[in-house]
Amino acid sequence: MAAESDDATTRSVPEWLIPPPDGFTADEFLQMRGLPRHTELIDGSLVFVSPQRKWHGRVILLLVNELDEQAPDGMRADHQMSVKLGERQCPEPDVLVVSEESLNRAERDTHYLADEVVLAVEVVSPESKERDRETKPLKYAAAGIRHFWRVEEDESQRHAVVYVHQLDLATRAYALTGIFHERLKISVPFDIDIDLTSAWERRRRP
Known part of the structure; x- marks a missing residue:
């Protein structure tokens, strides 16, 4: 059951959330659509921010x-x-x-x-x-x-x-x-x- 649950969780993660082995490039990042507002790319990883105060x-x-x-x-x-x-x-x-x-x-x-x-x-x-x-x-x-x-x-x-x-x-x-x-x-x-x-x-x- 645990394995099935893990598989379901993996399937629910958007594909763009999982970086390639060497991380995303800046060019790849700039072509992405549908990211949350103010997402950044730091060291090849996506960084998401909290709602603005x-x-x-x-x-x-x-x-x-x-x-x-x-x-x-x-x-x-x-x-x-x-x-x-x-x-x-x-x-x-x-x-x-x-x-x-x-x-x-x-x-x-x-x-x-x-x-x-x-x-x-x-x-x-x-x-x-x-x-x-x-x-x-x-x-x-x-x-x-x-x-x-x-x-x-x-x-x-x-x-x-x-x-x-x-x-x-x-x-x-x-x-x-x-x-x-x-x-x-x-x-x-x-x-x-x-x-x-x-x-x-x-x-x-x-």
Whole structure:
């Protein structure tokens, strides 16, 4: 009976859930259809995410709006798009700053390449702490993405705390350049000034 039960369980698993011996390639992953939203490919394996919390969504909205508004000509902000980093790596940063050309092109509109990404941002959720703090920054750095932010929640205030990192080209590792609690004001990759306490405020038209 146990064997029959195991067979039934195996048959109920979708075929795309079972990776080949060497894992999925990024090209195979990008051609898959019917995956749950925000599925990522890390080291050839599919990674699924939990439903998004309100705080997570509001912070993403704040950052993508502010970065897109403040970005200079030639750069644009986007969010939750896959980035092909390598043969078996295709994560999905929460927020990105990319070249304007790559954002506007009609072809290959399902993902970006690493050299098109100026900044990758991860907004940490309870289930993604290890990936956002350890795994994904290593992948972004190895792929040569120059700027990386990790955003954590100040649970007492619900404000976003932003950990700003810049790539050390000699070591291909990120160096922490600042921690920002209420206001994020920096000059790289361009002049940025964001009120981190405003994620829950309503944006009004002038």
